[in-house]
Amino acid sequence: MPQLDTDTICAIATSQGRSGVGIVRISGPEAMAIAIQLTGITPKPRYAHYGNFLDEDSEVIDQGIFLFFKGPHSFTGEDVVELQGHGGVYVLNALRDRVLGLGARLARPGEFSERAFMNNKIDLVQAEAIADLIDANSRQAVRSAMRTLQGEFSRQVNTLVERLTAIRVNVEAAIDFSDEDIDVLSDTGVRTELDRVLEDLHQTYRKAQQGAMLKEGMHVVIAGRPNAGKSSLMNALSGLELAIVTEIPGTTRDVLREQITVGGIPIHLIDTAGLRVSEDRVEQEGVRRAYQAIAQADRVLLVVDGSDTEQTVDNVLATLGDLDLNPEDYQHLLRRTSLIFNKCDLKNRAPALTNPVIYAGVALPGLSLSAKTGAGLELLTHHLQEFCGDGANEEGAFTARERHLEALRKAENLIKSAQQQISEHSLLELVAEDLRLAQGQLGSITGQFSSDDLLGEIFASFCVGK
Ligand SMILES: Nc1nc2c(ncn2[C@@H]2O[C@H](COP(=O)(O)OP(=O)(O)OP(=O)(O)O)[C@@H](O)[C@H]2O)c(=O)[nH]1
Numbered sequence: 126m127p128q129l130d131t132d133t134i135c136a137i138a139t140s141q142g143r144s145g146v147g148i149v150r151i152s153g154p155e156a157m158a159i160a161i162q163l164t165g166i167t168p169k170p171r172y173a174h175y176g177n178f179l180d181e182d183s184e185v186i187d188q189g190i191f192l193f194f195k196g197p198h199s200f201t202g203e204d205v206v207e208l209q210g211h212g213g214v215y216v217l218n219a220l221r222d223r224v225l226g227l228g229a230r231l232a233r234p235g236e237f238s239e240r241a242f243m244n245n246k247i248d249l250v251q252a253e254a255i256a257d258l259i260d261a262n263s264r265q266a267v268r269s270a271m272r273t274l275q276g277e278f279s280r281q282v283n284t285l286v287e288r289l290t291a292i293r294v295n296v297e298a299a300i301d302f303s304d305e306d307i308d309v310l311s312d313t314g315v316r317t318e319l320d321r322v323l324e325d326l327h328q329t330y331r332k333a334q335q336g337a338m339l340k341e342g343m344h345v346v347i348a349g350r351p352n353a354g355k356s357s358l359m360n361a362l363s364g365l366e367l368a369i370v371t372e373i374p375g376t377t378r379d380v381l382r383e384q385i386t387v388g389g390i391p392i393h394l395i396d397t398a399g400l401r402v403s404e405d406r407v408e409q410e411g412v413r414r415a416y417q418a419i420a421q422a423d424r425v426l427l428v429v430d431g432s433d434t435e436q437t438v439d440n441v442l443a444t445l446g447d448l449d450l451n452p453e454d455y456q457h458l459l460r461r462t463s464l465i466f467n468k469c470d471l472k473n474r475a476p477a478l479t480n481p482v483i484y485a486g487v488a489l490p491g492l493s494l495s496a497k498t499g500a501g502l503e504l505l506t507h508h509l510q511e512f513c514g515d516g517a518n519e520e521g522a523f524t525a526r527e528r529h530l531e532a533l534r535k536a537e538n539l540i541k542s543a544q545q546q547i548s549e550h551s552l553l554e555l556v557a558e559d560l561r562l563a564q565g566q567l568g569s570i571t572g573q574f575s576s577d578d579l580l581g582e583i584f585a586s587f588c589v590g591k
C-alpha cells in the first residue's frame with residue numbers, strides 16, 4: 126500500500142465557469158486551522174457557518190457558507206472543510222489561492238477519492254463508481270453507478286473471495302491428509318462448492334458486463350455486401366446525412382462512426398465498406414477494416430438487399446466466414462448478429478420481424494425494413510434496445526470497467542483450471558495455487574490486492590477536486 130500523504134490538500138470542487146455557487150474543498154490535518162484563519166470562526170463539525178472569507182490583509186474575498194467534517198467522519202476520512210462561495214472563476218481562484226497560502230497544497234486529480242480509499246472509507250470499485258457517476262449520461266448509467274457506489278458489486282466480489290478462502294482451507298487440509306486413503310475433496314464438498322462459485326461468478330460477470338455496456342455504449346456495426354443499403358441505414362438511424370449513398374456498389378471505402386442513443390443507452394454506430402473481393406487497393410483496405418470492426422462488434426447488423434436475388438441470406442452470411450475465426454469465436458459472432466432485410470419497399474411489403482434464420486446451429490433474429498423510406502426503423506430500435514446487453518430493463522447491473530471484467534474472466538479461468546486439476550487427480554498443490562491466483566484476481570477489483578502503479582493510474586484519470 127502506498128504511504129498515506131499527511132499534508133493538507135485543496136481544490137476547487139465545482140466545474141470552472143460562472144455559476145451561482147462554487148465549492149473549494151480542503152482535506153487534511155490543517156483543514157480546521159486554515160478555516161479558522163480564513164474566517165475568524167472556529168467551526169463546529171457538521172454545522173453550516175455563514176461568514177466572510179478573508180485574504181491576508183483581512184479584506185473580504187467572498188462571503189459564503191462553510192462546513193467542517195471532523196475525521197474520520199468525512200468523505201476522505203480526514204478533517205475536511207468545504208467552502209461554498211460564489212461560483213465566479215476569479216472568486217474561486219482567489220479563494221483557492223488563499224487556502225494554498227495558508228499551507229495547503231493543490232490536490233492531484235482524484236486525490237480526495239484516493240484518500241477516501243486509503244482510509245478505507247470506500248474500496249477501489251466504489252472510487253471508480255464515483256468517477257462513473259460524474260460521467261454518466263443516462264438514467265440507466267446513473268443507476269448502475271449508484272449500485273456500485275453503494276457497495277453491491279464489492280459485496281458480491283467479497284463474498285466470492287470469502288468462499289474461495291473456505292475452499293482453499295479444505296484443499297490445504299487435503300494436502301496434509303493426502304497419504305490417507307480418503308477423498309477429502311469430495312467429502313468436504315469442494316467440487317460442488319467450486320461449481321456454485323463459478324456459477325455465481327458468472328452472474329456477477331454478466332451484471333458487470335451490462336454495466337460496462339451502459340457506460341461505454343455498445344458498438345453496433347452495419348455490415349453486408351456492397352449496395353445493400355448499409356450507409357442508408359446509418360443515415361436513417363442517426364437522422365443525419367453522414368454517409369455518401371449512391372447506386373454504385375463500393376461507395377463506402379472507410380469506416381464511419383456516429384454516436385446515437387437508443388432507449389437511454391449510448392450506441393456507437395459504425396458503417397463499413399461492402400464485403401467483396403476487389404482489385405482496388407483502397408477498397409481492399411476498406412474491406413479489411415470492415416472485418417476488423419465486425420470482429421470487435423457488440424452487435425452486427427448484417428444487411429441483406431431483399432430485392433437482389435444474388436444476395437441470399439446464406440451467401441451474405443458466408444462472407445463472415447472470411448474472418449477466419451476459430452469455431453468458438455465464429456459461433457459467438459453469429460450469436461451477436463442480426464439480419465436486416467432491406468429495401469422492403471421495392472417488394473411492396475410492410476416491415477416486419479422475420480423468423481429466425483438457423484445458420485451453423487445458431488438462430489439469427491431478423492427483420493425487414495426500408496432504410497430509404499424509414500419504414501420499420503422503430504422495429505429496429507426496439508430490437509437494438511432488446512439486445513443492448515438486455516440493458517434498459519435489466520435490474521441489478523453495476524458499473525464496471527474493462528479492468529474488472531478482465532479480472533473476473535481470469536478468475537473464472539483459474540477456477541476452471543482448478544476444477545480440471547481436481548478431475549485429473551493432479552497435485553493438490555496445483556489446485557491450491559490456481560485458487561490462490563483466482564482470489565488475487567478478485568481482490569484486485571476492490572483494491573484488496575493492487576499494485577501502487579494501478580492505483581496511481583486509476584486515480585489520475587479522475588477530475589481535480591474529486
Ligand atoms: N428502394 C430502396 N433503395 C434503397 C434502400 N436502401 C438503400 N437503397 C438504395 O440502394 C443504393 C445503395 O445504398 P447505400 O446505402 O449506398 O448502400 P451501401 O450498402 O452503403 O453500399 P456500399 O457503400 O457501396 O457498400 C442507393 O441507390 C440507395 O438509394 C431501400 O430501403 N429501398
Ligand SMILES: [Mg+2]
Pocket residue numbers: 355356357368369376377397398399
Ligand atoms: Mg455505403
